[in-house]
Amino acid sequence: MTYVLRRLLVLVLLAVVPALSFAQTGRADRLSQLENAKIAYLTDKISLTQDQAQKFWPVYNDFTTKRRDLNRRMRQLRIASPEALTDQQIRENLTQALALRQQEVKLETDYFEKFQKVLSIRQVGQLYAAERDFTREVIKRVADRRGGRTPAPRTDD
Template identity: 65%
Template sequence: MKYVLRGALLLWLLAALPTFEALAQGGLRRQERLSQLENARIAYLTEKVALTTDQAQKFWPLYNEFTAKRRDLNRRLRQLRPASTDGLSDQQIKESLNQSFVLRQQEITLEKEYFERFQRVISVRQVGRLALAERQFTKEVLKRVAGRPGLPAGAADGLDE
């Protein structure tokens, strides 16, 4: 559960990064900042995974498909989490938790499916590097965001795993 909460917070922080930076830098448009972040992610992952040109042409459409599906599952999971359970019945809480379990299982199934699909395009060693590089990129983004004005102190604390 700890990793799911961290993942949800991390996704929120990544989505909010352009907003924080736009405020700090005097108003660059959010979409431009998102595009810059995406380009940095592509360059970082391409380098760390050591993709060849041929591999990159096959890998990136597949990876983008995977991340879109993963984002959708995470969005749906966030929508299930109420801000407070005070106004909910025990049955509603139980149903919400069960739906969360189903979505988390779907996320695991998705990761397994794309693990297999990625291996058709890149080596298993590169797939391993990909998982590590994704975490490293996220850490780097959080470090940079934490150093910007306007971010609450400690917002990136505890997300090092």
């Protein structure tokens, strides 16, 4: 990827992410903008070639869809307050949560192997770091737009 194209992708990211908190568009539009910014950010950070990008993005999109589904199922288990459940229901929820965490580890292991078929091991490492960095940057920018307040800590973990 050329230097100019990489810089253009970063500029798109920097323009789109701050706008997310002010956008008057619907949730789906904001999520689409965020996904586009993430694509630009990851493409730049792991230095994808055009050939790699054509092979990588379908695999990565499949991975994120499956990971998102597992996370959604985990959140659903956390919704119920333990005080409102019987001991058996609590046991079932905890057993399901452990099973989902095992599925998540298996998913990550499977896709670690798939990513290595498309990317170098260095790029795979850069991918994981870039995902974390992107998430931190989005959270930081949202917090800055809210006047420096950080998001409330999650209590469902």
